Amino acid sequence: MKMLKNKSGFILLALLLTGIICNAQDSSKNEKKELQLNVSYYQPQNNIPYVLVTTKTKVERKFIGVKDLKVKVYLNAVTDSNLIQSFQSTKTGEERIYISPTFKAAWDAASSFTFIAIAEANKEFDETKGEGQVTKAKLEIDTGRTDETKNVIVNVKQLQDGEWIPAKDVEIKIAVKRSFGNLPIGDQETYTTDSTGAVTAEFKRDSLLGDGKGNLVLMARTEDNENFGNLFTEKIVNWGSPPVIDNTFNHRSLWATSSKTPIWLLGLAYSIIAGVWGTMVYLIFQLIRIRNLGKTVT
């Protein structure tokens, strides 16, 4: 009887716990994740700009792309007429938006803009809004020499009241484009423009390997600048050294094809083969001599 009482106690406790766990699960189901909706402005080579909209969320300390989100991107205000593009996010969580020619008049008329992205709510995320403000600007890259020193000169100009004026205190990265990354041209990682909107950086990468003609690609960029976004420009200069390709592929070597056998190996091998097989041929002649001698004996 006592055991039965104990058992009923356990059953009651189990039911209570099950209820609590189920409730906890339900509440976790209702809790939505946080969406990071970022809008970044890019203008490569002072050419056609675009906006990069990223839809990401944090999973186990990592940001991963969120797919199947319906996102609308507007210029300056959230109205149907200002809608640049709507899209459904992919698993990379990145979408490149180009500004359509229908916005040319609005684009030419102003020097600053606001890009607004709105992601629709779904089962996992609430409706989220992301904004990016940008002022029109351009990067110009040039080179110069003082004595033996090679300099890279970068000018940053921003549009203000229809005029291009120098942009000061802009942080710029100046580098040489390489196959697997960008190599800073000097000791500094970044440079800041002066009151004239210019930066002069010394090129300290002498004897850097260039392309076949010794050309290097110099590159200047702003990275996520709060006013100008991501500007990027490059210039080809003949400051590198052309590669001297020591192509031993077609030379005679131990790893070459049969027609490229090293002479010393050919000489060694053939003299051994000739020595041994020459002796064998001599011995065969001796056997023939024995045979002929045998025929003369009756």
Added chain:
Amino acid sequence: MENQNILSADKVIHDLLPQKFGLRGKLWTATLIIICLIGAYAYFLQLKNGLVVTNMGDYASWGIYISNFVFFVAISLVGSLITAIFRLSDVKWRTPLTRISEMIAVSAITFASLIIIVDMGRPERLVNLFTHGRLQSPIMWDVIVIGTYFCISLFLLYITLLPDLRIMIKAKEMIGKPFARLYRWLGSYWKGTEAQEKIRNRSITILCIIIIPVAFCIHTVTSWLFATTYRPGWDSTNFGAYFVSGAFLVGAGGVVVAMYVFRHVYKLEEYITEMHFEKMGRILVMLALLYLYFNVNEYLVPAFKMKKPEEVHLTELFTGEFAPLFWFAIFIGMIIPIIIMLFKKGRKPLPMFIAAVMVVIGAWFKRYLIVTPTLLHPFLPKHDAPERYSHYFPSWQEWAIAMGSLAGALLIITLLARIFPVISIYKTLTDENENAQK
């Protein structure tokens, strides 16, 4: 010869002429043929279905076939040891051993050539080796040197047979007709004149001189197939000498086994005497000690350093998956035979036979241990490889082909012993005459 009983010419000829097989001989030959046929069937399956019938894979790409190849190459060295080295150093007691060793050499090198073709999977591609061969490749050197050694061994066997062929042609009444035409075709021109004898003797001396470097080459080049590959267990400068010493040991062991069997079966106690076993026993002990010395160098020095990439390989050999086989090869193939043959009683025919069989069996497993464990432990880490790739045990087809090739080599020796005298009659008569004149 130590036995000072001078044997009459008629008795020598009668005793040493090839004899018809009795029931045991026929059964032995039939057994070998059956094993060969099973091997041929397994090879047919391999040709039909490809190398997939074997258990070789991405890692153990050289399995039992290459072990067998190295074994055959090793045992073939005996021709140069007994015939060439003993002749050039004027070892008087060599006569009963030379023909046996030449027969073993020819059969072993024949099957060394064949088994390497079996390992190719696509035998028709052998032609490519000659049309597109690269002289830079040790495989090409091996093909050249094996072909050369085969020709020299065959030539040596033939030229030393010439006087015996004349004796056999004359004695056709005694040995019957079956091979009379073959003897005439091979040696009817041999009249035994002084001029012929002079040329023959000089030719044999030249052959003995060239066969020694060629024999050293064949074993060194075979060792280089491994040593020129950067892998644990093979990356050694010791390999050429290690292989040559091992080849001398197994070759000498093979001769002792054959000596005992022929002595027993053909009743040749008066020709292959206890003295021959005594002398061969001493040689075998010396060779086993030499090979043991190279093994110590080959394993102890890397084990002392225990470099990380070698560690897995060596641990597998000493205490791991291959340890039973490794210690079997060391003890059965070297240490126990040395202990047996160190004592005078151990150099009697039967203990010598047992010790030599142990040497040969140990040598076969030793070749397996040289080839396979290294392949299973590459320097580069294995990625996404199935578990079975880390182990290798031959399939029944591989066993059948390997055993078929061993049986084939024994069959060639058996047939050669049926057709030709296993001891040179002419040389024995010459020795007897010299003894009589003394």
